[in-house]
Amino acid sequence: MIQLLARCAAFARGVADYAGRRAIGATVFVALGALLEGFGIVLLIPLLATLMNGSDALPWPDGLPNPLTGLEPGQSLALILLAFAVIMVLRLAVLWRRDTLLAALQIGFVESHRRMIARGLAAARWESLTRLGHARVTHILSADIQRCGAGVHFLMQGSVALFMLSIQIVLAFLLSPPLAALAVGLMALGALLLSLLLKRALGAGTQVSQSNMAVMTSLGRFLGGMKMAMSQNLQGRFVAGFERDLATSAERQITFMGQQTLMRGVWALLGAGVGAAVLLIGYAVLGLSAPVLIALLLVLARISGPAATLQNGLQQIAYSLPAWEALKSLEHDLGHARAEQSGPVSVTPPTGTVVLDTVVYRHRTDDGEASGGVHGISLKIEPGEIIGLSGASGAGKTTLADILAGLLSPQSGTVSIGGRALTADLAPAWRDRVAYVAQDPVLFNDTVRANLSWVGSDIDEAAIRHALSLVGADPLIARLPQGLDTVVGENGALISGGERQRLALARAILRRPSLMILDEATSAIDVAGERAVLLRLLEQTPRPTIVMIAHRAETLSLCERIVTVIEGRVTSDRREGTVPLGSAA
Numbered sequence: 017m018i019q020l021l022a023r024c025a026a027f028a029r030g031v032a033d034y035a036g037r038r039a040i041g042a043t044v045f046v047a048l049g050a051l052l053e054g055f056g057i058v059l060l061i062p063l064l065a066t067l068m069n070g071s072d073a074l075p076w077p078d079g080l081p082n083p084l085t086g087l088e089p090g091q092s093l094a095l096i097l098l099a100f101a102v103i104m105v106l107r108l109a110v111l112w113r114r115d116t117l118l119a120a121l122q123i124g125f126v127e128s129h130r131r132m133i134a135r136g137l138a139a140a141r142w143e144s145l146t147r148l149g150h151a152r153v154t155h156i157l158s159a160d161i162q163r164c165g166a167g168v169h170f171l172m173q174g175s176v177a178l179f180m181l182s183i184q185i186v187l188a189f190l191l192s193p194p195l196a197a198l199a200v201g202l203m204a205l206g207a208l209l210l211s212l213l214l215k216r217a218l219g220a221g222t223q224v225s226q227s228n229m230a231v232m233t234s235l236g237r238f239l240g241g242m243k244m245a246m247s248q249n250l251q252g253r254f255v256a257g258f259e260r261d262l263a264t265s266a267e268r269q270i271t272f273m274g275q276q277t278l279m280r281g282v283w284a285l286l287g288a289g290v291g292a293a294v295l296l297i298g299y300a301v302l303g304l305s306a307p308v309l310i311a312l313l314l315v316l317a318r319i320s321g322p323a324a325t326l327q328n329g330l331q332q333i334a335y336s337l338p339a340w341e342a343l344k345s346l347e348h349d350l351g352h353a354r355a356e357q358s359g360p361v362s363v364t365p366p367t368g369t370v371v372l373d374t375v376v377y378r379h380r381t382d383d384g385e386a387s388g389g390v391h392g393i394s395l396k397i398e399p400g401e402i403i404g405l406s407g408a409s410g411a412g413k414t415t416l417a418d419i420l421a422g423l424l425s426p427q428s429g430t431v432s433i434g435g436r437a438l439t440a441d442l443a444p445a446w447r448d449r450v451a452y453v454a455q456d457p458v459l460f461n462d463t464v465r466a467n468l469s470w471v472g473s474d475i476d477e478a479a480i481r482h483a484l485s486l487v488g489a490d491p492l493i494a495r496l497p498q499g500l501d502t503v504v505g506e507n508g509a510l511i512s513g514g515e516r517q518r519l520a521l522a523r524a525i526l527r528r529p530s531l532m533i534l535d536e537a538t539s540a541i542d543v544a545g546e547r548a549v550l551l552r553l554l555e556q557t558p559r560p561t562i563v564m565i566a567h568r569a570e571t572l573s574l575c576e577r578i579v580t581v582i583e584g585r586v587t588s589d590r591r592e593g594t595v596p597l598g599s600a601a
């Protein structure tokens with residue numbers, strides 16, 4: 017139980033860290049709202065006394081001037097009602113301000129964590145990103161973070177309720193200390209018993225998190241594997257798995273809601289019991305006057321509302337805790353995944369010869385074992401050179417390309433560009449000068465124009481058309497119903513594999529890179545088409561350095577040098593006179 021409360025407190029600290037000084041403004045309005053509510057109830061005593069016995073019968077503290085002295089009952093009533101109306105209007109304004117401040121805090125909290133994660137993802141090292149898991153990130157950024165938002169809402173509602181509760185308890189003590197003590201004691205006992213159920217709320221939260229995550233994973237597989245499934249008529253398997261996960265998730269959520277409803281019911285019963293006991297003792301034992309007794313009952317009725325809110329809030333926070341802890345663990349992982357930059361990022365991108373000196377990079381398996389990668393590679397690449405990277409599957413070509421692109425930093429050995437060591441500080445500037453085209457390029461579900469101009473801010477239509485003609489995509493654009501403004505579908509599903517690759521190449525050209533890495537980037541284009549595209553790429557002036565990972569001999573035949581990767585090591589073979597060298601970028 018103490019451990020659970022400590023976890024709730026950690027959540028509250030997280031919210032307070034975000035809220036900072038904004039919380040002070042919200043707290044002031046929360047307190048004002050509670051005070052005004054209290055005043056409203058206190059006014060009931062003169063109101064009821066005047067209605068029942070006339071204003072002279074009003075119990076009034078000695079030494080304080082009574083504004084109702086000497087007034088007719090009708091005048092007293094009007095004065096009290098006027099004061100009541102003023103308090104209600106003030107309360108309305110205060111509550112409106114309080115709730116907008118609290119809503120801004122809640123929404124801001126969710127958005128700030130979303131931003132933090134997006135920035136964390138953008139700043140993370142590539143090798144760490146590949147291990148994060150899409151389903152985990154998507155789930156945390158959507159479902160979990162919403163639950164954290166709900167947790168914040170309940171935390172704030174709980175704080176409001178706590179204020180209200182304190183004010184009402186003070187009022188109750190002013191009206192009748194023994195009865196107030198009895199009522200508060202009974203409620204505290206009830207709250208203690210019900211709080212034992214907090215653990216169940218936490219368990220339900222964990223289970224709901226797990227099942228929602230399973231739904232997300234299942235959905236990701238469903239969408240990603242649809243073609244594979246449909247082509248073998250296996251989509252029913254996806255649906256069955258998805259429905260199973262949905263059913264588990266729904267069942268767990270309903271169980272939690274059932275617990276909540278039960279708690280609310282028990283709490284209402286407890287409130288009614290306390291009210292009855294107070295009425296009985298107040299009337300039969302203490303002989304309290306009717307106005308005081310009615311006001312006391314009203315105060316107690318008001319106490320049970322915030323008390324139930326507080327208790328429900330605690331339950332909801334316990335339910336949100338697993339989501340909050342998942343969010344913090346992702347932020348923690350992203351903190352560790354952050355590329356280390358010792359100083360300000362250099363703004364001048366490096367240019368010149370790329371030199372790898374006994375570079376080692378071993379991948380790590382999930383249990384920390386070294387696996388694959390490259391072992392002691394030394395290589396020199398002159399600006400404008402055209403290099404083919406060949407080798408068997410798993411030999412280490414992509415790893416080498418990732419090192420050249422500054423995506424992976426060597427675990428030993430060095431990489432330098434134009435004599436400048438490619439440190440974590442310099443890598444982002446170097447990547448400004450790199451264009452990477454993968455075999456399965458990423459295309460957004462957007463127009464050709466949007467897909468191509470995404471890589472820069474100063475890309476005009478002329479540049480787009482020039483790049484498209486270099487990659488031989490002008491016939492495609494002429495054929496598309498809206499030309500450059502045709503939407504290409506999710507990941508380019510509405511065009512062919514070769515057409516997708518041509519668009520990705522055009523996008524890379526638009527970056528005007530110093531180094532182009534083509535990882536099987538033309539493999540889906542027919543041999544003659546591929547040759548024409550590559551020849552046009554090689555004729556660019558200034559010409560970027562091009563590193564082509566390829567298996568086809570026809571593709572490699574255009575390279576000046578073939579670097580063969582064998583089990584993480586390289587052998588280099590210069591092929592004289594293959595392609596004339598243009599002026600280098």
Ligand SMILES: Nc1ncnc2c1ncn2[C@@H]1O[C@H](COP(=O)(O)OP(=O)(O)OP(=O)(O)O)[C@@H](O)[C@H]1O
Nearest residue numbers: 379380381387388389408409410411412413414415
């Ligand atoms: N993220 C990773 N975690 C663990 N091992 C990895 C990881 N990425 C690659 N490897 C391993 O490193 C080795 C080299 O992989 P790499 O992708 O560089 O090969 P490749 O030559 O590009 O292969 P292919 O031609 O099949 O794409 C392989 O044994 C691979 O299993």
